[in-house]
Amino acid sequence: MAFTMFSIIVLCLAALTAAQCPDYTSYSANPHPPFSSGTHNLSYQRPSPSCRTFNSSYVEATITRLKSIITDPDLSRLFENAFPNTLDTTVKWTGHAANNSAEELAFIITGDIDAMWLRDSANQLQSYLPLLNDTVHELSSLYRGVINLQSRYLLTSPYCNSFQPPIESGLQPNSNGASDAVTPSYNPDIVFECKYELDSLAAFLEVSTNYYTATNDLSFFNRFQWVDAVQAVLNTATSMMIPTYAANGAVNQLPYTFTTDTTDGSQTLDNKGTGNPVQNNTGLLRSAFRPSDDACIYELFIPANMMFAHYLNTTSTILFALGNFNLATQMTTLSASLTAAITEHGIVSDPVYGNIYAYEIDGYGSRNIMDDANIPSLVSAPFFGYLSQNDSVYQATRKVLLSGDNPYFMRGSVINAIGGPHDGLGYAWPMASIVRILTSDDDDEIYSTLKELVGSTDGLGLLHESINTFDQGDYTRPW
Ligand SMILES: *[C@@H]1O[C@H](CO)[C@@H](O)[C@H](O)[C@H]1NC(C)=O
Ligand SMILES: *[C@@H]1O[C@H](CO)[C@@H](O)[C@H](O)[C@H]1NC(C)=O
Ligand SMILES: *[C@@H]1O[C@H](CO)[C@@H](O)[C@H](O)[C@H]1NC(C)=O
Ligand SMILES: *[C@@H]1O[C@H](CO)[C@@H](O)[C@H](O)[C@H]1NC(C)=O
Ligand SMILES: *[C@@H]1O[C@H](CO)[C@@H](O)[C@H](O)[C@H]1NC(C)=O
Ligand SMILES: *[C@@H]1O[C@H](CO)[C@@H](O)[C@H](O)[C@H]1NC(C)=O
Numbered sequence: 001m002a003f004t005m006f007s008i009i010v011l012c013l014a015a016l017t018a019a020q021c022p023d024y025t026s027y028s029a030n031p032h033p034p035f036s037s038g039t040h041n042l043s044y045q046r047p048s049p050s051c052r053t054f055n056s057s058y059v060e061a062t063i064t065r066l067k068s069i070i071t072d073p074d075l076s077r078l079f080e081n082a083f084p085n086t087l088d089t090t091v092k093w094t095g096h097a098a099n100n101s102a103e104e105l106a107f108i109i110t111g112d113i114d115a116m117w118l119r120d121s122a123n124q125l126q127s128y129l130p131l132l133n134d135t136v137h138e139l140s141s142l143y144r145g146v147i148n149l150q151s152r153y154l155l156t157s158p159y160c161n162s163f164q165p166p167i168e169s170g171l172q173p174n175s176n177g178a179s180d181a182v183t184p185s186y187n188p189d190i191v192f193e194c195k196y197e198l199d200s201l202a203a204f205l206e207v208s209t210n211y212y213t214a215t216n217d218l219s220f221f222n223r224f225q226w227v228d229a230v231q232a233v234l235n236t237a238t239s240m241m242i243p244t245y246a247a248n249g250a251v252n253q254l255p256y257t258f259t260t261d262t263t264d265g266s267q268t269l270d271n272k273g274t275g276n277p278v279q280n281n282t283g284l285l286r287s288a289f290r291p292s293d294d295a296c297i298y299e300l301f302i303p304a305n306m307m308f309a310h311y312l313n314t315t316s317t318i319l320f321a322l323g324n325f326n327l328a329t330q331m332t333t334l335s336a337s338l339t340a341a342i343t344e345h346g347i348v349s350d351p352v353y354g355n356i357y358a359y360e361i362d363g364y365g366s367r368n369i370m371d372d373a374n375i376p377s378l379v380s381a382p383f384f385g386y387l388s389q390n391d392s393v394y395q396a397t398r399k400v401l402l403s404g405d406n407p408y409f410m411r412g413s414v415i416n417a418i419g420g421p422h423d424g425l426g427y428a429w430p431m432a433s434i435v436r437i438l439t440s441d442d443d444d445e446i447y448s449t450l451k452e453l454v455g456s457t458d459g460l461g462l463l464h465e466s467i468n469t470f471d472q473g474d475y476t477r478p479w
């Protein structure tokens, strides 16, 4: 009896505390003590323990360990706030499939939007990959949950990029507020947004590879719908090899089209939703949108072709191990032909820099020389494993992209980094600075880039989405 009373009180307190958890978007836009003792006086930004959405003893142990290793108080605080942020704030629901109680599911929201992106959820978990070492690890269940839910999404609407909570969660679907007209049509109770992005498909292969490489848990991949989802990924990607015109000049009907009412040219597709014309014979895969969710200007988007080629390779290892030689061979064959096509069509000659990778091409000779902060980008190609950072074409490309010769390299007194059309001109993305660090062996470059990152959070101690290069108080997205 006493125990029951006690339990009720504990439950009431828990409910009360949960109800009082602040909205993190406004919470993270304001400073909270204790402040770091460094020159930037950085705020503490972790939610109170009872408001955190997932607890991991491995992550806590890592934060404690690194506090004694990172001696700069500001950098230490930035790590302490940012590293656990996905677990602290975005694990909206975990559970099991209604039709299979062994099938774990995890719904990871992107941040300030209550929807799960294929690309974002794969990369949100990637931060914890170095800690993942076995199948009983608390983070391994999150990985399996994300892979299972992504499989379900891809078998339902493989051209879409962002999804609603699974029915089992009891969470309400949200509207994206836009008036999108998309073929094929989709169920808005399942899909949040349907922008066809080749890198979203690659992200599913990426998160699968990451889990397999870290845990060696082969049997997981045969247990649920994963193999069917891989087949769906291949079918969808290759359906988008279709050129704009048939051999006799007739306009091909595309498997995917998208239009919406917008005043922003990067949010919709030209030519009644089919995009700008793409020539036959390149062997590359189309992507309608970029990883920024902005429209491609030329749909033969090189970074996503690179990423897809790489993760086809790595994922084929799982299928070979499962004995599915047919699917595995389809994947290695496509990986090899994409790599050849990227080399043949994606490398272009620049009068100053020599041979460099183009960001996008159309097969007619048009090329877009730029980079965008979002991954996959050209600068991130060694990070996701497509090539070595010593590759001479990559090094020449990097030189262009980290200079004023990249139309989206944003310069200023606060931070210098690649940006993109998504947040607009004059806004640099910290994510691009991180990729620059991860793809460099040059200590001076790493040091100065890190220094800008630590010094451009407006004292808030979290990495923003983008920052006005001359005014750190003017940023998009606090967390
Ligand atoms: C640190 O920032 C907080 C919040 O803006 C402020 O109240 C405090 O005075 C600052 N401390 C120092 C030493 O600048
Ligand atoms: C995380 O741990 C805290 C106690 O430290 C607890 O209040 C909270 O409910 C836990 N969160 C989850 C999602 O289990
Ligand atoms: C289980 O249910 C989900 C949600 O309705 C569905 O998408 C999935 O295909 C089902 N799984 C199987 C194996 O039928
Ligand atoms: C995984 O890492 C944890 C924490 O470092 C350690 O306790 C555990 O023994 C490791 N498991 C394996 C299988 O190495
Ligand atoms: C594309 O080009 C190849 C090789 O030139 C040709 O065999 C094929 O019929 C073409 N397809 C279309 C749809 O034009
Ligand atoms: C794919 O694997 C083959 C064989 O191991 C290798 O030669 C090739 O470079 C890999 N391609 C990519 C894009 O990872």
Ligand SMILES: *[C@@H]1O[C@H](CO)[C@@H](O)[C@H](O)[C@H]1NC(C)=O
Pocket (backbone or CB within 6 Å): 388, 389, 390
């Ligand atoms: C790149 O080249 C440097 C110097 O030549 C070498 O130390 C480094 O190991 C190389 N890195 C890779 C990834 O090949």
